[in-house]
Amino acid sequence: MRTILIDQDLLMLEILEDMLQEIEGVQVIGKFTNPHQGLIEIIRVQPDIVFLDIEMSEISGLDLAKEIKETFPDMNIVFVSTYKQYAVWASKLQITDYLVKPYRGEALNETIISLRSRRGSMKTTLARQMVCCFKKLQFKYYGRNSEVIDVKWRTPSSRALFAFLIHHHGHFIRKDALLEHFWAGEEVKDGYSKLYSTIYQIRKTLKSVGFNITITNSKSSYRLELNDVLLDIEEWEQGIEEFPFVNEGTISKHKEICNLYNGDYLEEENYLWAENKKSRMRIQWSHYLKKVAKYYLSTENYSEAIILYLQIQEALPFKEESYFVLMQLYDSFGDRYSVEAQYSLLKDMLHKEYCSEPNEMVQKWYQSWKSRRAREEYKVEDLVHSK
Structure with missing residues (x-):
């Protein structure tokens, strides 16, 4: 547990x-x-x-x-x-x-x-089958009681080929293209033998977990069909499209959409062919989180806004904006130590990555904040001594 x-x-x-x-x-x-x-x-x-x-x-x-x-x-x-x-x-x-x-x-x-x-x-009878590609490739039952399924892949090649077919699901992928991608150094005959063996292993794995995913074989190509199985990245993208506005009536749905993105696209798998999609989705995700965070700021729900901006900062650590927003949010809670920590993190990041200092606006805000904090502490100390 x-x-x-x-x-x-x-x-x-x-x-x-x-x-x-x-x-x-x-x-x-x-x-x-x-x-x-x-x-x-x-x-x-x-x-x-x-x-x-x-x-x-x-x-x-x-x-x-x-x-x-x-x-x-x-x-x-x-x-x-x-x-x-x-x-x-x-x-x-x-x-x-x-x-x-x-x-x-x-x-x-x-x-x-x-x-x-x-x-x-706890039962998972109401949960739906889902293939997950955020962070790493895994299978789960998605619902009120989500449960990750332990999948035993026979070889790394079968896992990698399945991920590649998921990446292109619904489209025919030529067998010779798969050979060039996964077995480029093999003799053609040996390459085809390994391809057929790997497809067989993938089908056996899907059968063992009971997921209704099919791989169609034509004379020259393969096509993977998800059928009634969900794909987390598609649920996330469809959710954003279905709920373009963030308001009181849709915020619970947006929280659900945010939770689907628990890491970059296949980030732990290190597949070079996934890099473009990973970068595109990360940018899309950061824009989306800022939109949801803007709603929380407008409703003065600062604790939720902090959570989202910390996620943005983790994904995009070289962007100055998240540090400054978090400094202001922590100030709203009177959390002096977190304000100072964010400014220190910002200075260290800028010095290490760009050999520069925080921009003038951020420096002025921080100095003004320090002066205000000093006055407040002086008043408290003066009040204590007067008693």
Whole structure:
């Protein structure tokens, strides 16, 4: 069971991680003191369990849980807190469990046992079959209870050829072109033998996972048909086209569309033929996220805007805009340390990549912000001394 931990108390975060690592079958895949970064990772990897602190300064754990539940209604969330009074809220939000600090090994074990039982009873009958190409090639059941299928490819060639056919699905691809692409150094006879063997292996793999994907064989070509199987990149592109405007009525759908893009097109596969599409989709994705983020800014939902701009920054780290927007957003929360961190990251990036400094507007804003912070701190200190 894959877990993510979010707690601004670093000591308690380390303690919980150590205790969970002692439980067989539990894997801590991420731990965060910054709740915004934690939420980004939750959206990206969709863990089985989230252990979430309630008392956090930047955003309440209750509000963060609402955000998670809106996007992933069936995600298991375990509240952690020093106090017991939040248990009522846990029930209202349909939180899986509630742990009180300091943690007791017995209580934590009972929570994991309960979660395993809950997970075993979850059904995927309403989910649809989907081939995923964002980040890496994988198969899953897509629905309320998404489940990734463990696929055993017999050879790297069968996986690569299947990805190539998916890339061109619905179109005939000439066999001699496939030979030139995958077996260029082989004798023609040997190349065709390996092609036929690899197509056979792909068909066996598709049959083993029960996906209704067919590969049609003509005299000189192959064509892959998805039939009723979904393709994540097409669902994402169709969603953007179907919902061109972001407003109160469509924002839940846009959050679903955003969550489909959990990494660049086949980024972990390193296929050279996928590079053009990967670059095009990354640019399209960044423009789309900015549009959704603009809606959140207009409605003063700054926490959601931060999440999106952190994603934009991760994908496009050499663009100055995301750093400056995040500085202003963190300032709206009074998060001084994150403002300074973003400015420092921006300076380091510009110096390393372009041997330059932040532009004049950003520098003026930062200096003005520092002066304002100094005045505010002086007033507080003066007030304390006067008492």
